[in-house]
Amino acid sequence: MRKSGRGFGLLLYALFYLALLYVPVLFLPLFSFNDSVFIAFPLHGFTTRWYAQMLADGAMLHALGNSLKVGAITATVSTVLGLLAAKALTRYRVPGGDALLGFTSLPLFIPDIVLGISLLILLNLAGIPMSLLTVVAGHCLICVPFAITVLMSRLDGFDKSLEEASLDLGETGWMTFWRVTFPLALPGIVSSLLLTFIVSFDEFLIAYFLAGSEATLPIYIWGQLRFPYKLPAVLALGALILLASAALVVIAEWVRNIGVKDGKRAVVGA
């Protein structure tokens, strides 16, 4: 009796927690179909005109395009750099490897606002004009540690002698990377790409300082909050992004599961 009572309490707690987490997010799609400029109950009937307005808003789509570009380049660059670092740190005796790992992780612990201002000062001193490229550079700084962490755990997870076996069978280091390391690290690489893309996509502070005259989506949305009549279109866009994120998470989990199975195989093989 007592046990089931406690189970019921825990269930309530879990439900409350999940509600707190997801109900506010669900307001986004809900109000994006509400036929009123005001974000308030009661609802005023169903409409898709906010979606139409969003699609007609060139500036918003331009900002979305910027964010996608910045996110894609950041994800690629930081995953490549992260893979090189992870390979070096897990496969070779790197002198001062732990310190190196600590230093590359430091941007995670520096407040983004401090990072944004210091980068702005640095780039100004160096005479580099602000653009989307400077945003990419700033985002790479905070994304590389994520990439290294994800990829190191993947590379640590499989038997080092697999790569030695490839070398032993006559392949060069480079071909060994493509024929053994890359396929085995692939689930980690996909996770890293998704994670760094998402970190870049919704990053605001650094982008705000380094974007110059361009705007990424978070900057654009921040600017729109001053105009109440534009808010529903932002909600419509938000709802679509939510849908896309959900799809990405499902894909990422799916890939990770394949990875886990593969990892188990590698262990069984060991």
Next chain:
Amino acid sequence: MNEGYLRIAHVSKRFGGVTAVDDADLAIARGEFFSLLGPSGCGKTTLLRMIAGFEYPSEGDIFVDGAQITDLPPHLRPSNMVFQSYAIFPHLNVFDNIAYGLRKAKLKRSELRKRVEESLAMIKLEGFGTRRADQLSGGQRQRVALARALVMRPKVLLLDEPLGALDKRLREAMQIELRQLQKSVGITFVFVTHDQEEALAMSDRIAVMSGGKILQVAAARELYEAPNCREVADFIGEINFFDGIVKEREGESAIADAGPMGTVRITAPDAPGTKLLLALRPEKIALSATAGRVGGSVTAAAYLGERSHYNIAVPSRDAPISIAVQNAAVSAGHATGEAVHLDWSDDAVLVLRA
């Protein structure tokens, strides 16, 4: 200088301040089954990895078939390796695992298929080509690792404790199979193991290693019957040590006083007064209820089927003498506490220098 097919010439390897391999000097003949035997951390795996090219010697050179390979990267060496973990590629099936090195060699498709099929037949895994690594048993994975290395037709095959992960029965079967395979392909094998029985059963010659040094290189019988130092005698099989001192010489031989073990006639060139380390294998000592060289009492008795094992306390000697008796005749054996006599022939006494 001895010209071996695989020649390891005064090779040392240091990691920081630690000497993992200390002046190893070996000449291994073509087609020989050669084992590196020693406890873990003795440097045997490091030596093997230097032959494979995964580590480079701090000093010394390595030659295969007359060519110096000391500084060659692993992919250019004429050796292949069977890894302790087997290192079967988990993302490839059995066929692609075995074909891995051949694809690099740019063979014709039909030739590649033929060679992989032949390898599968050799390891008795015909029809297993499409299986994945996780669908194989430990013994099958071990065979695939072997086939993957042998299909490259290496000049030297390196094996890093390849039987260690198998259960006892399978391990013994694989020992025989591996030995037969080696004889039929005629490839030089360098086999690393910490299991002395395995090394004795399979090898033409064995190098016993300890603390980075090669202590003795010999065939199984010689290692057991004539170890050259205390460590080898102790590592290979069981043995009883006792101290002796040369009393007087009689031509080629000498009489040694072995304290509680009485006097022993030995063949040794040492002058009177020289201290010696003497040793006797447990099965070289006969046990009798009536007469013998030394008396003692049974402190422990174990019946092990084909033989029995006894510990005998000998007066004014600290360590008990360990004795193995073949149970050739049906008898009750000796019970704990029983007074017994020990006897042995002078020839059986090993003379070591501590």
